[in-house]
Amino acid sequence: MRSLDLTAVTWHKSSYSNQDGGQCLEVADGFTAVVPVRDSKYTHNSSPTLMFTADGWSSFVSALKCGVMGS
Structure with a gap:
């Protein structure tokens, strides 16, 4: 995989992140094949x-929403 220039991307916190400042994931928008x-x-x-494939990330998020991945 070719490296991506991530210097100008827009990052946002995952809705699954802890809101008190810890355990936060940020996801970058704007890519079709991968999810940084x-x-x-x-x-x-x-x-x-x-870097996750778009399909892999979608499967991961779906598993979280369904409660497949226990805490």
Whole structure:
């Protein structure tokens, strides 16, 4: 996979993130084939970014909504 330039993307917190500042995931919009995800507790320049396929991310979110993945 070719690396993506993520310097100008718009990030938003996942609705599943903890609202008190901990355990927050941020997801970048604007890509059709992949979903970039990062941990918001790092400074934005140092946060490692995970890349999921769009289908893989959709399956993951669906599993969370259905309660398939226990806490």
